[in-house]
Structures are given as structure tokens and as C-alpha cells.
Amino acid sequence: xxxxxxxxxxxxxxxxxxxxxxxxxxxxxxxxxxxxxxxxxxxxxxxxxxxxxxxxxxxxxxxxxxxxxxxxxxxxxxxxxxxxxxxxxxxxxxxxxxxxxxxxxxxxxxxxxxxxxxxxxxxxxxxxxxxxxxxxxxxxxxxxxxxxxxxxxxxxxxxxxxxxxxxxxxxxxxxxxxxxxxxxxxxxxxxxxxxxxxxxxxxxxxxxxxxxxxxxxxxxxxxxxxxxxxxxxxxxxxxxxxxxxxxxxxxxxxxxxxxxxxxxxxxxxxxxxxxxxxxxxxxxxxxxxxxxxxxxxxxxxxxxxxxxxxxxxxxxxxxxxxxxxxxxxxxxxxxxxxxxxxxxxxxxxxxxxxxxxxxxxxxxxxxxxxxxxxxxxxxxxxxxxxxxxxxxxxxxxxxxxxxxxxxxxxxxxxxxxxxxxxxxxxxxxxxxxxxxxxxxxxxxxxxxxxxxxxxxxxxxxxxxxxxxxxxxxxxxxxxxxxxxxxxxxxxxxxxxxxxxxxxxxxxxxxxxxxxxxxxxxxxxxxxxxxxxxxxxxxxxxxxxxxxxxxxxxxxxxxxxxxxxxxxxxxxxxxxxxxxxxxxxxxxxxxxxxxxxxxxxxxxxxxxxxxxxxxxxxxxxxxxxxxxxxxxxxxxxxxxxxxxxxxxxxxxxx
Amino acid sequence: xxxxxxxxxxxxxxxxxxxxxxxxxxxxxxxxxxxxxxxxxxxxxxxxxxxxxxxxxxxxxxxxxxxxxxxxxxxxxxxxxxxxxxxxxxxxxxxxxxxxxxxxxxxxxxxxxxxxxxxxxxxxxx
Numbered sequence: 025x026x027x028x029x030x031x032x033x034x035x036x037x038x039x040x041x042x043x044x045x046x047x048x049x050x051x052x053x054x055x056x057x058x059x060x061x062x063x064x065x066x067x068x069x070x071x072x073x074x075x076x077x078x079x080x081x082x083x084x085x086x087x088x089x090x091x092x093x094x095x096x097x098x099x100x101x102x103x104x105x106x107x108x109x110x111x112x113x114x115x116x117x118x119x120x121x122x123x124x125x126x127x128x129x130x131x132x133x134x135x136x137x138x139x140x141x142x143x144x145x146x147x148x149x150x151x152x153x154x155x156x157x158x159x160x161x162x163x164x165x166x167x168x169x170x171x172x173x174x175x176x177x178x179x180x181x182x183x184x185x186x187x188x189x190x191x192x193x194x195x196x197x198x199x200x201x202x203x204x205x206x207x208x209x210x211x212x213x214x215x216x217x218x219x220x221x222x223x224x225x226x227x228x229x230x231x232x233x234x235x236x237x238x239x240x241x242x243x244x245x246x247x248x249x250x251x252x253x254x255x256x257x258x259x260x261x262x263x264x265x266x267x268x269x270x271x272x273x274x275x276x277x278x279x280x281x282x283x284x285x286x287x288x289x290x291x292x293x294x295x296x297x298x299x300x301x302x303x304x305x306x307x308x309x310x311x312x313x314x315x316x317x318x319x320x321x322x323x324x325x326x327x328x329x330x331x332x333x334x335x336x337x338x339x340x341x342x343x344x345x346x347x348x349x350x351x352x353x354x355x356x357x358x359x360x361x362x363x364x365x366x367x368x369x370x371x372x373x374x375x376x377x378x379x380x381x382x383x384x385x386x387x388x389x390x391x392x393x394x395x396x397x398x399x400x401x402x403x404x405x406x407x408x409x410x411x412x413x414x415x416x417x418x419x420x421x422x423x424x425x426x427x428x429x430x431x432x433x434x435x436x437x438x439x440x441x442x443x444x445x446x447x448x449x450x451x452x453x454x455x456x457x458x459x460x461x462x463x464x465x466x467x468x469x470x471x472x473x474x475x476x477x478x479x480x481x482x483x484x485x486x487x488x489x490x491x492x493x494x495x496x497x498x499x500x501x502x503x504x505x506x507x508x509x510x511x512x513x514x515x516x517x518x519x520x521x522x523x524x525x526x527x528x529x530x531x532x533x534x535x536x537x538x539x540x541x542x543x544x545x546x547x548x549x550x551x552x553x554x555x556x557x558x559x560x561x562x563x564x565x566x567x568x569x570x571x572x573x574x575x576x577x578x579x580x581x582x583x584x585x586x587x588x589x590x591x592x593x594x595x596x597x598x599x600x601x602x603x604x605x606x607x608x609x610x611x612x613x614x615x616x617x618x619x620x621x622x623x624x625x626x627x628x629x630x631x632x633x634x635x636x637x638x639x640x641x642x643x644x645x646x647x648x649x650x651x652x653x654x655x656x657x658x659x660x661x662x663x664x665x666x667x668x669x670x671x672x673x674x675x676x677x
Numbered sequence: 678x679x680x681x682x683x684x685x686x687x688x689x690x691x692x693x694x695x696x697x698x699x700x701x702x703x704x705x706x707x708x709x710x711x712x713x714x715x716x717x718x719x720x721x722x723x724x725x726x727x728x729x730x731x732x733x734x735x736x737x738x739x740x741x742x743x744x745x746x747x748x749x750x751x752x753x754x755x756x757x758x759x760x761x762x763x764x765x766x767x768x769x770x771x772x773x774x775x776x777x778x779x780x781x782x783x784x785x786x787x788x789x790x791x792x793x794x795x796x797x798x799x800x801x802x803x
Contacts, residue, residue, distance in 0.1 A: 033695045070738050074765035078699060078787040085787075089766065200785035201764075204772045211776065233769070259782060259792075259799055302694065340694050 031131060033078050036302060038124045046117055046372040050137065053110050053375070066095040072120075081133040087450070089219070090144040091116055097148070108380075112147065114376070116140055158221050169525045170274050174221060178241070181220070188220065188269040191255065194237045199260040202236050203229065209238075209258055217244035223526035227324060241269065264412075267538040305398060307361050312547045315352050316641025316660065322348050323638070323662035356545050358398075362383065363441045363450070364392030366405045370412060370439060377416040384423050384434045385416060389443030396448050400522055402452070403544065407515040411452040411538050412437065412488045414512075419536055420456035429533070431455070447542050459530040461487055471496065486624055488528040516542050520673040522546065523566060525622060546642060551669065553635035554618060556602050560667045562640055562659050563633075567672040569619045569626070571634060576613050588628055598628045601677065602677040605654065625676040642669065684710035685801065690721040690734035690744065691763065696786070700734055700763065703790040709797070718742030722750045724746060727743035732797060733760045737771050737778065745775050759800050763788070782794070 045068050050060035076084035094113075097103040118142045127133055155613045170178070181188060193209060196201045206229050220239040229238055244251045305580040322345045330335045367389050374387045396404075420426075420435035429435050438453040461484065467489045468474045473484070490496060494513040517528045523543050530536040543549070543566055550565035559660055578585050579598060584590055586598040596619065603609045610632075617628040640659030645668075656671035691697045693715075701711045713728050715721040715763050719742045725733065728745045735752065737744040744762065762775045762783035772783045781800040784793050 030695060030699060033698060037693055037695045064740075067738050067740060070698075070765055074786040075693055075695050077766070078696065080787065092767070149708060200766065201772060201783070204769055204776070207773050208776050208782075257799065260795055555796055 026669040030079065030459060031127075033087070033302065034075055035124065035128050038072060038075065039121075040227065041072045042117060042121050042124065043369050043372075044068050044246060045413070046114075047368055049110070049113055049117070050371040050375050052105075062099050065091060066099055067599065069095060081123075081127060083102070083133055083135055083138065085146075086118070087116075088615075090141065090148070091120070093148060094144060102568070112143070112278065114372075116144065126496045130452060138428040143565055153498055169369065175274055177220060177530060178269075179271060181243060181427060183268075187248065189242050189244065189248050189251075190267045190269050190273075191252070191263060192237065192265045192267075193241060194240045194263040195256060196260045196262045197236055199236070201233075202260075203231070203233055205258070206230075206235065207262050209255060209261070212254065212258070213240065213242060213251070216246055216254070217242055241264060242557055267503070277309070278290050303358070306346050308355070308398070309547075311355050312359070312641060313643075314346070316548065318348050319352065319639055320660050320662055326663070352548065356548060359397050359399075359545065359547060360395035361398050361401055362392060363394050363401060363448075364389075366401055366408070367392055367439060367441070369574060370408070373409060374412060374416060374437065381417050382422060383416055385420065385422055385437050386435050387439070389439045389447070393674060394441040394443050394448055395544070396542065397547060399546055400542055400544075403522055404524075404540070407518045407540070408439070408450065408452065410511055410515050412439070415452060415454040415456070415536075418456075419454040433552065443544075448544055449542045450542065451537055452540075453535065458534055458536055459491070459528070460532060461530075464488070464490055467492070483624075485528065488530060488604075489516075489526075489624060491528070492526070519621070521656075523549075523564060523673070538596055548639055548641050550637060552618065552637050553642040553661070554601075554616070554631040555633045555635065556605060556607055556631055558632075560635065560661060561601075561605075562638075562667050562669040563618060563620070563629070564656075565667065567620045567622055569621045571616060571618050572628075574615060574628075575619050576611065594626075596626050596628050600630050602630070602632070604675070611653050618670050622676050627676055629670075629675070639670065685797075686712045686728070687734065688713045688715065688721065688724055688730035689734050689752060689795075690715045690718075690739075690747065691734070691794045692739040693736075696736065696763070696769045700793070703793050703799075704734075704792070706792050718747035718750075721747045722754075725751050726754065731759065732801065733758065734763050734793075735760050735775070737762060737764050737768055737775060745771060745778055748775050748778045748780050748783050751767045761793075761796055761800060772782060 027048070027329075033455050043403055045065050046066075049059045052065075053060045073085050073088040073092055076082075076088060091113075096106065119138070123133070126136075136152050155203060156277055178188060193206075195205050198591050208218065210222070210226075210229070219240055219242055222236060224232070225237045229235060241532060242251070248266060248268075255261060258265050305626055322341070325341050328344070329341050329557065370389065377383075378385045415437050418581040420437065421429070423433040426435060436449065436453075436455045440449075440451040440453065442449050442451075454455060465479060468487075469476065469479065473490060473493050473496065479487075492512045492515070496512070516526055519540055519542075523546065525541040527539040527541070529539070551562040552565055552568060552571070553560050554563055555561065574588065580589060581587070584596060586600075587595050588598055590596050598617070600609055612632075614632055615632070616634045617630055619626065619628050639662070642657040642659060644657055645655060653674045654671055655668040656674075657668055657669045658666050679726055685708075689697050689700050689704075689711055691700065691714075697714050697716075701714070704711055709732075712730055713724045715724050717739050721744075722737065722742075723734070724730075735744045735748060746762055748762075751760065756779070758779070760775075760780045762772055762780045763786060764772045764775075765786045774779050775783065782796045784796050
């Protein structure tokens with residue numbers, strides 16, 4: 025079997041299963057729907073075992089098989105869970121994940137010493153799993169003896185003139201489940217005649233996993249040769265012999281009880297889901313690029329058609345544009361994945377963190393189904409983990425502190441996602457101690473991040489945002505005073521780079537909420553074209569608050585800098601884009617301004633001329649252009665010429 | 678198969694995409710036509726009714742309705758339904774239950790492509 029071809033699929037699914045198992049385990053530990061979640065773990069572990077065996081990852085198959093056994097025993101209440109068990113289970117899951125990581129890295133399973141295997145076996149209490157074969161006692165003596173009642177029955181049958189045959193049947197040693205095969209044969213024979221006796225006895229045949237040869241005394245309803253043919257035709261049957269039996273063959277004793285194995289299973293109804301397939305991200309990226317070119321083509325076609333003014337051509341182009349635009353929407357949709365894909369691993373992370381920091385947390389997630397562009401989702405994972413970690417470590421108090429304050433001993437941390445228009449909002453909310461604004465102020469002053477003059481002009485939220493300044497947290501043991509700060513600058517930078525916004529709200533004693541506002545996609549954005557000396561630039565519409573035409577005397581000077589007064593109250597700095605981008609500064613009597621905003625920051629950007637809006641497929645910059653830091657990427661104009669996309673976050677810095 | 682132009686139409690039931698793909702490849706390489714895939718027992722029954730396949734490969738343990746319930750329901754719909762169980766190790770009791778319910782044969786993961794094909798061929802021959 026060509027395993028390489030399946031490897032990617034195997035890895036994707038294996039990670040999903042591990043995550044599902046982790047989450048189920050967290051739920052069991054929190055005592056939510058334990059029975060259902062034990063079943064989930066058992067089932068997923070079972071699938072994992074099957075998959076890894078199919079890939080010939082024998083160690084992983086053995087490992088997952090043993091863990092499945094454990095959960096099978098938990099399911100059937102043979103094992104009672106104690107709180108000490110969970111750390112063990114999580115350890116096993118981590119080991120399994122490590123094995124998958126190693127397979128992902130090496131493409132093959134690297135056999136290793138696994139102390140966990142012994143641990144699991146010990147845990148199972150030496151009672152090893154169901155199908156580990158004991159190598160001895162493989163075949164029993166088939167010339168077994170008869171008890172009195174059997175002799176009676178056999179003799180009576182023969183006296184009535186009914187023939188008895190002894191079939192000796194051998195199953196292939198390669199058969200994976202010989203006992204099931206034997207069961208199948210016996211079931212077939214029961215349909216076609218009467219079984220008088222089996223050797224070994226029927227109960228042994230059903231229980232043992234090491235019997236490959238057995239004999240049956242049988243009175244067929246059909247031609248004896250036909251029975252022979254039917255048994256021989258069953259798969260994995262190696263050899264069948266048939267012997268007519270006479271009274272002389274039947275001597276001495278043995279008993280035969282008989283019963284059927286049957287296992288009742290609980291059935292949970294499930295709804296039918298729409299089938300899905302997995303697609304490589306590179307395919308989707310290629311599609312986005314192609315649709316980008318197609319979009320440019322439609323614009324150009326449109327321009328050309330204007331020159332010729334042919335009605336049919338115009339109509340067709342309108343149609344063409346509509347389909348192209350639908351196609352674009354569909355492709356963007358295909359890149360969207362539910363945030364649940366990354367959220368689903370957080371319960372386990374929170375669980376480990378609460379153990380580590382001796383906190384107690386009720387962690388809840390909402391909005392798993394909200395969709396985000398795959399790339400953004402991947403990028404936001406790390407910042408979210410950071411925020412969650414901070415929430416557990418610094419945000420919330422220990423149970424003792426909480427009780428002292430009259431709060432519920434178990435702290436709450438919420439992770440919420442929701443959609444607002446074309447943005448996705450992700451919230452990390454805790455009911456901990458909140459940020460101490462005074463201490464942040466002092467700290468910032470002390471560190472020289474802000475001046476004494478500036479502080480009074482800053483809003484509450486401006487001050488909270490100071491914790492995102494580089495070095496704010498690392499300088500001293502800041503976490504004790506502010507409650508926050510570990511790597512917040514990294515979090516903020518990442519969100520900025522995604523064209524997102526971070527907001528912090530806090531209330532002392534009550535808790536803190538970090539809100540991340542993200543665009544749904546990064547691949548194609550709405551842009552406004554603006555030019556300087558005839559050179560066109562693209563500005564993301566998402567950053568634009570409004571555009572306006574200003575006159576020279578609208579400009580005021582505050583502290584030596586050009587500003588404008590927005591609706592007579594808000595002071596917004598003006599940025600001469602020609603100067604900033606290295607052109608000669610020219611001052612016209614009237615000029616267009618684009619008011620951009622990002623988080624709390626705003627500025628008016630002065631251009632020579634504003635043009636139309638367009639959908640732009642973002643392409644990355646080569647390394648030379650990346651260094652300039654004013655541009656976040658490039659896109660194609662309808663002329664086919666490339667244009668630079670302004671990085672508003674960098675410009676506002 | 679054989680000389681017939683018409684391919685045997687198969688429905689694959691397994692909750693793991695990975696397993697479904699692997700079985701699909703084995704079948705398609707051997708001239709079968711996979712007309713549908715299902716990831717749960719309920720979906721299997723729905724697709725069996727809608728697509729009436731010639732043959733079904735059935736996983737046993739699946740979320741929601743498992744393979745055994747699905748076999749029972751399908752056999753109720755069509756007593757001659759040809760179903761091959763695809764089991765993992767350690768499911769003896771379940772495989773037996775499936776065979777009692779009317780499944781024709783079983784293969785055990787990890788399976789050799791040849792044993793899957795042999796099992797199917799034998800079932801179809803009857």
C-alpha cells in the first residue's frame with residue numbers, strides 16, 4: 025500500500041481525534057456528561073488504532089489499542105476512575121500526540137522506548153487485552169470423547185437412519201479473528217442441518233482466540249458433499265475433511281453447553297451532515313490568485329467594451345462580472361474555517377494551566393461555528409493562547425483570594441467569537457482582579473513610555489493599551505501590579521499585522537476583557553486607489569473611516585504639527601503622504617484627505633488625488649520592499665500594473 | 678467485473694475519511710464503482726435507500742448510529758443486501774453481532790487490499 029499518499033490525510037485526522045479525546049477527557053474530569061464522553065474517547069481511540077494499524081505504525085497502534093482497552097474497561101465500569109488517574113491519561117495523550125508529531129516530521133514511525141506502554145499495562149492490572157494471543161495450547165486433541173447422553177443421542181439418530189458426518193475444519197493461521205470465522209461457519213451450518221457436537225466445545229470455540237482447527241458432528245439437511253462445498257467456499261477456510269460416522273466411532277464422555285454471544289449497544293441518533301472533502305491550502309491560494317487575475321480581466325474587458333459601445337457585448341460583460349464576483353465569494357468561502365478548529369484545543373490548555381497555577385476555572389467557549397480565513401485563524405492561535413494563559417496566570421485570583429473577596433471560588437474565563445458585518449470579534453474575558461490603572465500609569469511613567477504631560481490627555485483605554493508597549497512587562501515583576509503584560513506587545517503586533525484591532529476593557533475587582541476585531545479574510549480586500557504624482561497606491565477600506573476634501577486653512581498647527589479638527593472636537597494629525605513616501609512636498613490650496621483609523625489611532629492622509637475602489641488580491645512583497653515597512657503587500661490594478669498596498673498600522677506608528 | 682460492462686456499485690461506510698479513502702482506492706483500482714460514502718449509520722441507511730448500491734462496506738464503531746444498527750436496518754430494507762464489515766482488532770463480539778444481523782463477511786483492519794477484494798468477490802458470487 026502506498027502509504028505516502030495517505031500520510032497527510034492520516035495526520036490531519038489523527039490530530040483531530042487527539043483533540044477530540046483531550047476535550048472529552050476535560051469534560052469527564054469536570055464531570056460533564058461523563059458517560060457520553062467516555063464513549064467518545066473509546067470510539068476515537070478505536071478509530072485512531074485502526075488508522076495507525078492501516079498505516080503500519082505498529083507502535084502507535086499498540087499504544088492506542090491499550091488506551092482503548094482502558095476506556096473500554098472504564099465504560100463497562102470494570103475500572104473506577106480516581107482523580108489521580110487524569111494526569112496519567114493526559115500524559116498518555118501527550119505521548120500519542122508526540123508520536124504523531126514524530127510521524128509528521130519523519131514520514132515514518134520511529135520506534136522508541138515507551139515507558140508509558142508498561143504504565144498502561146500495569147494500569148490495566150495485568151489483565152491484558154482481549155485479543156493478545158497466548159501462543160501455547162493452540163490445538164486441542166480433536167479425537168475427544170463423548171458423555172453418556174451424547175452417545176444416546178448419536179445412537180438414536182443413527183438408528184433412525186439419519187447420517188452423521190464429522191467435518192474437521194481448519195481456518196487459515198493468518199485469519200485475524202478465527203473465532204468469528206468459526207462462528208460464521210457454525211451459523212451457516214445451523215441453517216443447513218443440525219449440529220450434534222463440536223470439538224472443542226461450543227463455549228470454548230466462542231471464547232478462545234487461538235483455535236484454528238475444530239471438528240463438528242453434524243446431520244445435514246442437504247447432500248453432505250454440498251455442505252462440504254459451502255464450508256470450503258467460506259473465506260479463510262484452509263481445509264475441510266468430511267467423515268461418515270458409525271456407532272463404533274462414538275465412545276466415552278464430554279459435555280456441551282451452548283449459547284450465543286450478543287452484546288447490546290446503546291444507539292445515539294445523529295443527524296445527516298453534508299459531506300465534505302479536504303483541500304490543500306496551496307490549491308486554495310492558487311484559486312485566489314487566479315480569481316484575482318480574472319477580476320482584473322473583467323475590469324479591462326469592461327473598459328474596452330466602453331470604447332466600442334456594442335450592447336450585446338456590454339450585456340455579456342455584465343453577466344461575466346456577476347459570475348466572476350460570485351466565484352470570488354465562493355472561493356473566499358472555501359478558505360473559511362470555523363474558529364472551533366483552534367478553540368477546540370483550548371480546554372485542555374486551560375486545564376493544564378489551572379493545575380500549574382493552582383487556580384480553579386470554569387472555562388466556556390461560544391461561537392465555535394464562526395468562520396475565519398484559514399490564514400488568519402492560524403495566526404491568531406498563538407495570541408489567543410497568550411491571552412488565555414495570562415488570564416489564568418495573572419487575570420484571575422486563587423480560590424482562597426476569591427473567597428476572601430466574597431467572590432465565587434471558581435473563576436470564570438470565557439472565550440467568545442461572533443460575527444459583526446464583515447468582521448469577526450473574539451473576546452477573552454475573565455472575572456478576575458482587573459487591571460489597576462494607577463499602577464499601569466506609574467509604571468509607564470517610570471519606564472519613560474509616556475511623559476507626565478501626556479498622561480492626563482490619555483483615555484482609560486489608552487492607558488490600558490500601554491501594557492502592549494514593548495518591554496512593559498519584562499522589565500520587572502510587573503504581573504503582580506498590573507496583572508497583565510507577559511508578551512502583550514507580541515500579541516498586539518500580531519493582531520496589527522492581521523489588520524485587526526485589540527481593545528482592552530477592565531474593571532477593578534471585576535475582571536478584564538480583551539477584544540480582538542479581525543477581518544474575515546486577508547486574501548482579497550476592498551481597497552481605495554489614491555495617487556501621488558500619478559503613482560497609485562492601495563488603501564484597505566477596512567482602515568478608512570471617511571474621505572474628505574480639505575482647504576489649506578482647515579489645517580491647524582498644534583505643538584508644531586499639522587492637525588485637523590474633526591467636527592470641531594477631535595484633533596487628528598495630518599500626514600503628508602508625499603513627504604512620507606519620499607516625494608517632494610507640494611502644498612495645494614485644496615486637497616483630498618483619507619481619514620484612517622486603527623484601534624485608538626487616527627490620522628488624515630493627504631494625497632494628490634483619490635480614484636475608484638477595487639477588490640484587490642493581496643500578494644506578498646519581495647524582501648527588499650518588505651524592509652520599507654510602509655507597505656503590507658501589493659495588488660494588481662485594472663491596467664495590469666502592480667500597486668503597493670499601504671500598511672496603515674505601520675504608518676500610524 | 679468479469680466481462681460485464683456494468684461495474685459493481687459500492688457504498689463505503691466509515692467515520693474516518695482516511696479509511697474511506699483507502700477503501701475507495703482499493704475498490705476503484707479493482708474495477709468497482711464507489712457511488713457513495715457515509716460517515717455514520719444513519720447516513721448509511723439514507724444513502725442505501727437513495728442509491729441502492731450492489732454492495733456495502735461497513736465500519737462498526739461510528740459516532741451516533743453504529744454499523745450494527747445500520748446492518749440491521751439495511752437487511753430489513755433488503756434481506757439480500759450484501760454487506761462486508763470492516764472491523765478493527767478487538768471487536769470480536771461486535772463482528773459476531775454484525776454477522777448475526779446479516780452481514781455476509783468481515784475484514785479486519787489493517788487489511789490487505791487482496792483480502793478485501795477476495796471477500797467482496799466471494800460475497801458477490803454468492
